[in-house]
Amino acid sequence: MRAYWWKLLAILLLAYTLVAGLLMDVPRLPILNETIRALFFHVTMWFGMIILLVIAVVYAIKYLRSGDLNHDDMAVECTNGAVLFGVLGIVTGSLWARFTWGDFWTNDPKLNGAAIGLLMYFAYLILRNSIQDIYQRARISAVYSIFAFAVFIPLIFILPRLTDSLHPGSGGNPGFNAYDLDSNLRKVFYPAIVGWALLGVWIASIRVRLRRLSRKLEDKLINQ
DSSP: TTTTTTHHHHHHHHHHHHHHHHHHSSOOOTTTTGGGGGGGGGGHHHHHHHHHHHHHHHHHHHHHHHHHHHHHHHHHHHHHHHHHHHHHHHHHHHHHHHHHTSSOOOOOHHHHHHHHHHHHHHHHHHHEEEEHHHHHHHHHHHHHHHHHHHHIIIIIIIGGGGOOOOOSSSTTOOOOOHHOOOHHHHHHHHHHHHHHHHHHHHHHHHHHHHHHHHHHHHHHHHHO
């Protein structure tokens, strides 16, 4: 039971997020109105993505220090999970933008930075698949992952604050905490972040086990 508690927690938190996020009363803010419910999905998925990318960078550094392929497995699968959440975050954000800004995509620095960041990680996955030697692939991927993360964070958190942006908390716009007087949003927002992050780790752990099993089978076939 000890090994599964966090998985049960992920299921409970996401179920709570889905039900409460769609049914609870939300503040009737100008322009946002009911669309503020996207906060529980769009924004929290991006937080889950950032958490997964941090884990990926930690394991990339561990691989460079140890040369253990198990660390590379965790790094790449956390990155895969982060890319999935990033794509879902952009899709949900585009739907939100359609109802609040009038278009699915605007020339917003945070949107453009997010798109550039995802393209960098798509390039990371393409790069991995183009290298045949597993140790060279792991080493180059680890270095790429560290530098990509160092570029990605300024793209979505720092640069949008230095210029005009439609996003809350960027370009002089107040963040949600500055004008949201309904603390009920926080009761769903923070559990949702934890739930999505745990789901991402769960998916990554399953894919890591499959990756390691595949490598063992390949080693057996080679040694036969």
